Amino acid sequence: MNYHECLAWIASRWTDELVVTSAGTSSEIWYEETGDTERVFYLEASMSLSTCFAAGIAFGTPNQNVWAFSGDGAFVMNAGMLTVERQMNLPNLKHFMVSNRVYGSTSNVPLPGRADNDYAAIARGFGIERVYSFGGMNELQAKFEEAVMEPGYSFIHLEVDPLDYRGGSPPMDGPEVKFRFGRHVEKVTGKNVFTAPLPEVKR
Amino acid sequence: MESLHEASTSSAARASETGYSEDVSREIVDICADAGISLVASLPDDWIAQTIARFEQDDRFTHVPMNREESAIGLCSGAFLSGTGSVALMGASGLMTLVYAITKINYTYEIPVFIMITRRGSFDDGAKFHVSNGLYLDDVVNAINLPCTVIGSRAELPMIAEAYHHSRKISRPTVAVLPKKLLQGKI
Numbered sequence: 001m002n003y004h005e006c007l008a009w010i011a012s013r014w015t016d017e018l019v020v021t022s023a024g025t026s027s028e029i030w031y032e033e034t035g036d037t038e039r040v041f042y043l044e045a046s047m048s049l050s051t052c053f054a055a056g057i058a059f060g061t062p063n064q065n066v067w068a069f070s071g072d073g074a075f076v077m078n079a080g081m082l083t084v085e086r087q088m089n090l091p092n093l094k095h096f097m098v099s100n101r102v103y104g105s106t107s108n109v110p111l112p113g114r115a116d117n118d119y120a121a122i123a124r125g126f127g128i129e130r131v132y133s134f135g136g137m138n139e140l141q142a143k144f145e146e147a148v149m150e151p152g153y154s155f156i157h158l159e160v161d162p163l164d165y166r167g168g169s170p171p172m173d174g175p176e177v178k179f180r181f182g183r184h185v186e187k188v189t190g191k192n193v194f195t196a197p198l199p200e201v202k203r
Numbered sequence: 204m205e206s207l208h209e210a211s212t213s214s215a216a217r218a219s220e221t222g223y224s225e226d227v228s229r230e231i232v233d234i235c236a237d238a239g240i241s242l243v244a245s246l247p248d249d250w251i252a253q254t255i256a257r258f259e260q261d262d263r264f265t266h267v268p269m270n271r272e273e274s275a276i277g278l279c280s281g282a283f284l285s286g287t288g289s290v291a292l293m294g295a296s297g298l299m300t301l302v303y304a305i306t307k308i309n310y311t312y313e314i315p316v317f318i319m320i321t322r323r324g325s326f327d328d329g330a331k332f333h334v335s336n337g338l339y340l341d342d343v344v345n346a347i348n349l350p351c352t353v354i355g356s357r358a359e360l361p362m363i364a365e366a367y368h369h370s371r372k373i374s375r376p377t378v379a380v381l382p383k384k385l386l387q388g389k390i
Contacts, residue, residue, distance in 0.1 A: 020281075041284065045307035049277035053308070055279020056289070059242060059265070080270030084278070086269060174312035175374075182284050191286030195371055 001137055003100060003160040008033045009137065010096070013144060017065040018057060018185070022050035024105020026069040026098060028167035038184040041179055042170045046070075048078035051095050055085060058093040061189050065092045067148075072099035075119060076111055082126045084152065100162045108162045123155045125135050130154035160163045206318035207262065207268075211282045211323075221255040223389030230360055231381075236263045238364040239288040240317070243267065244275035248294030249384050250321040255292065272297035275378075276304040278291065280314045290367070291316060295323035295336040299343060305376055306347055315370040315377075319363070322353065334347045344378065351378040 011033040014138045019040040021027040052067030091192040101114040120133040131148040134140040181191040231389050243258040243266045253290040259266040269275040275291040298320045325338025370377040384390040
């Protein structure tokens, strides 16, 4: 699959889910496609931690669906994260693992085991029941409803081609990303994320 | 295979046999609950096996055994953004692996995280493989300007709650350090 086309199509199916993107390409493409600055945490400093981060969000917001993006670069660094995700088995968390067999955000440096790594098999080996693996847009589109929209934790492997993409980071510093996302969570959940709740503005 | 609860009970019994205080662990757990913590992400160290078991068996908490320390920081950082109070509990060696996660995630985005660690490598630590913690832990903590407090006695256990709340106040991680003799109920 073409990486950009794949993410753009998933973004077209996005409604009210909270989204966590990871370092480099997924953050850049998601921002380019959506321009969103409220419902997305662009975790560009992630290096294998984006889905653990998303699991923390999903744990505390059980009525919100959370889409988490990681890459196979993250996967080879921290495949054990799936043991935690399996154990937590959060019904509102979907883990999209975008595999292009390179460290995409660092000039497509090749990954260890790039020819042999079978990510879906590894996920199944950790006991994850809902594992999906898509290598083409037609398969993704045909099974998206089942893999992503139905309740239950799922691990979704997206096999894409390496991309020479230089879209640039979303134009926000870290604290702005935090406050925009956190205030959105406060608004939709009624929970206090920050010490001082933002008062209602009366017009 | 025994359940997680059963395995936790066995671990706690072993920790008691090796001299770690159930009472102190209960006090730590109560203080965390009162502070507003409900999610515990843990990595093992035999000094805190008793405490990990107490968290596991207490309905006020969701305890998540983690695969590595950085994952615990990821989970707890995300939990903050869902309005959930959490603690990452680990050995001193675990903190030594966290420079990347803390400086990139927590410092970049100014996300508070509360971390409790053991004071491995202290003079009363018999394990030679923890000597490096005694030599370098304080310097690593200072190098990344990580606010840190050593809980010197049972009377000081309420400082755990202070350290947790301080993290929220300054939007950075804070660390509470648990010495061996404290966890054994000797100080």
